[in-house]
Amino acid sequence: MATKTVKQSPSHLERTTAEPRDDTLHRVKLTHIDPVNPTIRLFQLSPILEPGRKPITFLPGQWLDVHVPGIHKAGGFTITSPPSLLQPPTNYLELAIQKSPLNPPAAWLWQSPESILGTELRIRVGGSFVWPPPLKESEITRVLFIAGGVGINPLMSIVTTLAIQKKEKGKLGFHVKFLYTTRDFEPDVSPSDILFLERLVCVFDALGDEGQFELFLTSGQRERDETEIATLSVTGKQLKVQRRRIYDTDLLDALGPVEERAGTVCYICGVPMMTDEFVEKAKHAMGIDERNVLSEKWW
């Protein structure tokens, strides 16, 4: 008699086995937990300083192997904060973790905050989806970010770093375009429920005329007019929202004029179908050097 086998999806360690990772395992303390919405929580991890030990360093876009007590295999979660927040006086790394009863480290982190705050965790930095890109910064004319759902996480660390760089130098020297698509919320959108939306509006405010942010909200079951455009008040600013998915034409427009695309760098991190489709389109777009199309997969 044939036995039915249930195919287990690979763990984070199996998915990222070919990725570079640091050789040091660092001790950190879980210092803050903030809910964003019913399915996403923000976590702050602060280093436990040990004399003579290498400090934690990372590049914007990298993730952590996170070892939680009692679970043998590490979970994999992306750092959403910029490296500067790991310096005094803030001293922390931030993660945004989706509720997932199936993934043991995520389930551990979704216990009641009171029962896990102050716990010591072990982390290791890894990943190659990072800022700066392979193209020399002086040759970059445009950076396009495309985020879908929790795929915003690595891109949040990168754009925040760019906003800090702009503040320090007064100018980036290239244009930053950001297309963010996520699920709409019923019955009306609460901007604070959308992961990092308020933060992104502040980042693009800081980038001024060197940045442009566009939000696309897609509905779950609700049937919508595909072309619906609305405005959302976010941190006192009116943000134009398109209630549709990101089309190929949005991607091609955002890559810039064909004759200028040698200086375009594109970062894509979204949901499965969307990421593969956009990576293929961007890599084969006229004028684009496919080495400048970077993507991260979580599955």
Ligand SMILES: Cc1cc2nc3c(=O)[nH]c(=O)nc-3n(C[C@H](O)[C@H](O)[C@H](O)COP(=O)(O)OP(=O)(O)OC[C@H]3O[C@@H](n4cnc5c(N)ncnc54)[C@H](O)[C@@H]3O)c2cc1C
């Ligand atoms: C590079 C990268 C970055 C990521 N960044 C984030 C992020 O920032 N935020 C976020 O919420 N998610 C992130 N993820 C996804 C996260 O690691 C989990 O995949 C996620 O929690 C979804 O889990 P799941 O319910 O789909 O189960 P899966 O992770 O698909 O696990 C399925 C099954 O595999 C087994 N399994 C998986 N992991 C373990 C483990 N560590 N120990 C024991 N058994 C295990 C379990 O039996 C589980 O039922 C990232 C993943 C990758 C690869």
